[in-house]
Amino acid sequence: MTGPLDGVRIIDLTAMISGPLATMMLADQGAEVIKVENPAGGDFTRSAANRQGGMSALFLNNNRNKKSVALNLKEPEGREALLKLVATADVFVQNFRPGVIARMGLGEEELRKVAPGLIMVSVSGFGDSGPYAQRPVYDPLIQGLSGLATVQAGADGRRPQLVRTILPDKLTGVTAAQAITAALFARERTGEGQHIRLSMLDAIVAFLWSSDMGSQTFVHGDLPQQEAASFQDLIYETTTGYITIAVQNDREWQAIIRALERPEWAGDARFRTAELRQQNIDARLELIQSVIRTDSAEHWLARLEQERVPCAPVLTRAQMLDHPQVRANDLLLNYQHPQAGLIRQSRAPSRFSAAPDHDWQGAPTLGQHTRALLTNCGYSPEEIQDMIDSGTAGG
Structure with a gap:
């Protein structure tokens, strides 16, 4: 693929929505994204409902233009293979709970031994520390804790309401993608990598502040709590x-x-x-x-x-789908996926004048690129087959 991020290699250990959306945005812009999944099922969204040809719409819509390598990172051989991939990469992204990646033997210190200039990205739900850091997290929990559900209700005194889309997940993905490109730009100037830490909670509170936190802006001001001007919408x-x-x-x-x-x-x-x-x-x-x-x-x-x-x-x-403005924008494209058949997706919203439109690669099957990428890392066909037979790899 060609694009503004052509030549950037990203190792993607993320699952669900926030991380995969971030890396898909970068893949759409030309980065080579290698999605590393467990051979036993892979990303949970692969098994989501709304399926065709064995592929779920949720997985298809967050993982196009990526390559898939299936590795069991609980096995030493799997971790060794991952580190060989990391040694060739510019960016490493993961969204395990805080501390998990280090306990796996894949913390920042270990990664920098093989890739000193690596940009490491850790996406969490509530943050790296604090009373909620180790709690399981889903989008509604962030909507509640951040105040978004109260904002959606219209006033503090009304029953909170959830936004009827997973806004925290998706906005965190967009924020992560922007941070990664900023870190890549900084590395071009300084030659140094860095560790980006981002939580869903941080992303949503910052998002709300620009327009919905007026009553909380002036620390010493005697302002009323947020009240709705009207409970009618437009x-x-x-x-x-x-x-x-x-x-x-x-x-x-x-x-x-x-x-x-x-x-x-x-x-x-x-x-x-x-x-x-x-x-x-x-x-x-x-x-x-x-x-x-x-x-x-x-x-x-x-x-x-x-x-x-x-x-x-x-x-x-x-x-x-058929509105003339949507059609005029050439926003929706149909293409043939090898497993799912003919599918429709929205193109990447940003269009780069120096990067003409290109053919998309549909979301990969689990382990589709394991053999090719491990071969590039120096593994022989026999070694790869042994890893697959033992369950350390899949493909």
Whole structure:
């Protein structure tokens, strides 16, 4: 593959979502990602539901453009083989619980003996130390502990709600990918590797702070706890479906008045300024909804677009596939996977002018590249077969 990370080799010991998503992003950008899995089943997401041709959608969508080597790292021979791979690598990524990788004999000291300039990445759930460090972690737990579930509810006093996607997992993956590229850039300048430590909890708290922690920003300020301006969202029901409208400034307020043909709203004292419109948000949204529900989505979108009011249809996942803007972006691509058949995926969102589009390699089968990569490390065919026969390797 070609791309901005062409020539970078990454050893990926991660499983589930956060780590595999991070390394897939880097693989999409040209890095050679070698996914190391246990021969006895591999990444748990391989066995997830929604399957075709023996491959799960969850695994396919987080592991494309990678190579798979199956090694039993509980065996000395498996660890020795891994270290030979690490000796050829630029980056090593793992998301075991804190301390596990060191107990396996694969801690930073051991890795740097074979790869002094290695960038090592440790992704955890709650952090490296503290009362929760050794606890098992899943996405809902991070949503709860970080405050995200309370933010999603709209106010501290309301029943918390989970975001209906695994945001902490996925955002941690995006954060890890950015940190890895930053560390690679730093190594180009200094010649030195480093150890990146990242927790899901850290990623989500930092994510929330930019827009949702205003009441917690001023340490000595006497500010109220976060309260919702309104418990209504910006989704409006029409006779044929749902649309969303976002009106922020005076120009847009005057524009929606024209689009909805409600000139009397212009003289309403509750809505004369942006501040007043925010204070009276429930009344404003109820008025808009009372008009929107009288006609179709198509009618209102046309009127709103004519007046340049920010708006969009609210689509189901299936409807999104055929929307003209999605098609114009060439966002979704179909390709043939050797096991799963014809599959559809979204391309990498960033497009590089110096790296033309390339053919994707579908997510690998377990141990698909074990023989080839161990051969490159100096193992003979007989030695590799012995490792496979003993269960130390798979392929």
